[in-house]
Amino acid sequence: MEHEFWHERWQKREIGFHRLDVHPLPTTQIESVAKPSATIFVPLCGKSLDMQWLLQQGYEVIGIELSEAAIQEFFAEHSIPYQTTQEGPFVAYRAEGICIYQGDFFALTKTHLQTVTTWYDRAAMVALPPAMRVKYVSHLQHILPPAATGLLVMVEYPDGYWKGPPFAIHTTEVLASYEANYNIEILPLLPGFTLGGDANVTERGYLLFPKET
Numbered sequence: 302m303e304h305e306f307w308h309e310r311w312q313k314r315e316i317g318f319h320r321l322d323v324h325p326l327p328t329t330q331i332e333s334v335a336k337p338s339a340t341i342f343v344p345l346c347g348k349s350l351d352m353q354w355l356l357q358q359g360y361e362v363i364g365i366e367l368s369e370a371a372i373q374e375f376f377a378e379h380s381i382p383y384q385t386t387q388e389g390p391f392v393a394y395r396a397e398g399i400c401i402y403q404g405d406f407f408a409l410t411k412t413h414l415q416t417v418t419t420w421y422d423r424a425a426m427v428a429l430p431p432a433m434r435v436k437y438v439s440h441l442q443h444i445l446p447p448a449a450t451g452l453l454v455m456v457e458y459p460d461g462y463w464k465g466p467p468f469a470i471h472t473t474e475v476l477a478s479y480e481a482n483y484n485i486e487i488l489p490l491l492p493g494f495t496l497g498g499d500a501n502v503t504e505r506g507y508l509l510f511p512k513e514t
């Protein structure tokens with residue numbers, strides 16, 4: 302999706318993807334992939350409550366998000382004082398334990414993520430149409446430190462059921478995207494919050510461990 306699409310979602314408050322609670326997968330699975338006080342990268346982070354929860358657990362968080370509104374709402378809603386600095390193509394919003402870069406994910410470099418040990422993708426890969434997510438997966442693997450582990454949440458629904466986003470991403474695509482570099486543990490299906498808790502829409506988590514470190 303183009304940048305304007307997402308800016309419009311935030312401007313029109315069409316942000317049904319934003320959960321009002323913490324996702325159950327990080328609460329049950331983060332310790333499977335992240336050591337205490339690890340630095341967790343949250344791509345396409347929105348204003349996810351999961352970031353606040355990760356901070357509360359003692360993790361460091363690095364996020365990337367196009368929408369300035371989303372980032373400002375995140376800090377305001379959690380009453381977190383922050384400072385901003387212009388850093389190349391990004392505005393970096395920094396507070397204790399967290400840095401959210403406002404700008405385009407595809408402009409991030411290895412330097413931005415050099416302290417990252419784990420990434421958490423919820424509603425990031427599934428937000429992108431097929432051609433763009435091939436680029437997303439490729440850029441992500443290029444900029445992440447090779448030893449980083451991953452926790453992914455994917456959305457599943459029957460072919461043709463919904464036009465997306467969110468796009469359905471089944472296990473075959475997760476394997477095709479990541480299995481060259483990662484051993485992948487496939488978690489059981491969860492009832493989907495996505496699309497208003499529609500029973501035809503489910504979610505599945507994946508744990509990714511690098512094959513070579």
Ligand SMILES: C[S@@+](CC[C@H](N)C(=O)[O-])C[C@H]1O[C@@H](n2cnc3c(N)ncnc32)[C@H](O)[C@@H]1O
Nearest residue numbers: 307318345346347349366367405406423424428
């Ligand atoms: C479906 S939302 C998910 C947000 C968050 N992960 C969550 O769970 O609530 C996708 C987010 O990605 C952001 N986004 C889309 N394309 C982006 C890009 N190229 N770079 C940075 N952020 C992007 C959008 O503004 C939007 O907030």
